[in-house]
Amino acid sequence: xxxxxxxxxxxxxxxxxxxxxxxxxxxxxxxxxxxxxxxxxxxxxxxxxxxxxxxxxxxxxxxxxxxxxxxxxxxxxxxxxxxxxxxxxxxxxxxxxxxxxxxxxxxxxxxxxxxxxxxxxxxxxxxxxxxxxxxxxxxxxxxxxxxxxxxxxxxxxxxxxxxxxxxxxxxxxxxxxxxxxxxxxxxxxxxxxxxxxxxxxxxxxxxxxxxxxxxxxxxxxxxxxxx
Amino acid sequence: xxxxxxxxxxxxxxxxxxxxxxxxxxxxxxxxxxxxxxxxxxxxxxxxxxxxxxxxxxxxxxxxxxxxxxxxxxxxxxxxxxxxxxxxxxxxxxxxxxxxxxxxxxxxxxxxxxxxxxxxxxxxxxxxxxxxxxxxxxxxxxxxxxxxxxxxxxxxxxxxxxxxxxxxxxxxxxxxxxxxxxxxxxxxxxxxxxxxxxxxxxxxxxxxxxx
Numbered sequence: 001x002x003x004x005x006x007x008x009x010x011x012x013x014x015x016x017x018x019x020x021x022x023x024x025x026x027x028x029x030x031x032x033x034x035x036x037x038x039x040x041x042x043x044x045x046x047x048x049x050x051x052x053x054x055x056x057x058x059x060x061x062x063x064x065x066x067x068x069x070x071x072x073x074x075x076x077x078x079x080x081x082x083x084x085x086x087x088x089x090x091x092x093x094x095x096x097x098x099x100x101x102x103x104x105x106x107x108x109x110x111x112x113x114x115x116x117x118x119x120x121x122x123x124x125x126x127x128x129x130x131x132x133x134x135x136x137x138x139x140x141x142x143x144x145x146x147x148x149x150x151x152x153x154x155x156x157x158x159x160x161x162x163x164x165x166x167x168x169x170x171x172x173x174x175x176x177x178x179x180x181x182x183x184x185x186x187x188x189x190x191x192x193x194x195x196x197x198x199x200x201x202x203x204x205x206x207x208x209x210x211x212x213x214x215x216x217x218x219x220x221x222x223x224x225x226x227x
Numbered sequence: 228x229x230x231x232x233x234x235x236x237x238x239x240x241x242x243x244x245x246x247x248x249x250x251x252x253x254x255x256x257x258x259x260x261x262x263x264x265x266x267x268x269x270x271x272x273x274x275x276x277x278x279x280x281x282x283x284x285x286x287x288x289x290x291x292x293x294x295x296x297x298x299x300x301x302x303x304x305x306x307x308x309x310x311x312x313x314x315x316x317x318x319x320x321x322x323x324x325x326x327x328x329x330x331x332x333x334x335x336x337x338x339x340x341x342x343x344x345x346x347x348x349x350x351x352x353x354x355x356x357x358x359x360x361x362x363x364x365x366x367x368x369x370x371x372x373x374x375x376x377x378x379x380x381x382x383x384x385x386x387x388x389x390x391x392x393x394x395x396x397x398x399x400x401x402x403x404x405x406x407x408x409x410x411x412x413x414x415x416x417x418x419x420x421x422x423x424x425x426x427x428x429x430x431x432x433x434x435x436x437x438x
Contacts, residue, residue, distance in 0.1 A: 179391065
């Protein structure tokens, strides 16, 4: 089977019988954590389980996650997406994985004991001051996947960790903000809220894989943009 | 930065965050499963013994369990070999054990609830208390909830139908299982009152350790 490199760093594609598979090279060969499929030394990134994979399926321009990056991940959950980001950034990178629910954070601990580039933190992303002293360096990429009503607000609060010129991957869920409004209207409000501090490079709806979700890819600019 | 140290700290945090009220939730889960399997198995057993003794099998499950220990063929019943009967007996024994387990678990749940949230147990019943905790996922969350939210806990479908399509709002959720509401004439009013009492009790229980 022949894998091909893609425009995204650390991610490979495999075309097989009209199916397109997203692959990453396994950092811990022979070991898998979520009973995902493996092809040789590669692990298959399922777009139905991860919003990042869904966005890659939608052909976004770039994931902006590279080798040796420092990443802050809010809303880590079981660590499915994290394990693949950990494949991409390799040993010298570092992911700060923030999760609020203790029961799922346990699984995150199991993952981080096997992979040296994950640092789990049990904290509420609403209160960045509580874990401020645990994140030592400014991060290159901020990834947020939190289904809360004030998700845009949480993102803005956590921008202090991101260095200038860093990138934001923000997965917004319309249904957790307002179930009665049209998703497109909710997304417009989010754009209004975050465009004061961020330059939005791309926004992509994850429709066949996730309902009413949208991934915003933004860049933190040196000076806040004026309206 | 020392990564090992950080992981150790997170481990500690997790240990602190998981409290004893999780035990109540997990115990109700197992109790529910036990009850379900008892119901299903006793149905099966009835139908099976019905082939052999049609008259006894019309009785309740306790009488059938008694009768199975001294099986006696009745008219209309088919004849059964020793093996057939011993197989039925084994099932009956397991069912008895399950009933015993159910009683013990219920007793344990009651004492556990009395230890962790005594006020809540007084305001609601043990089973309602447990299912409220299950919906809220912890005593902390339940203590933080306003009473209006507790009132419609478990009626989310009706609530969203109300918000989206303008149907009538729900008056009660799982607290309907409390006898005061199902007996009451004005159920909405009773639900509101009970919910406010539960809300106060939950707050009392959660904050009792903090003076």
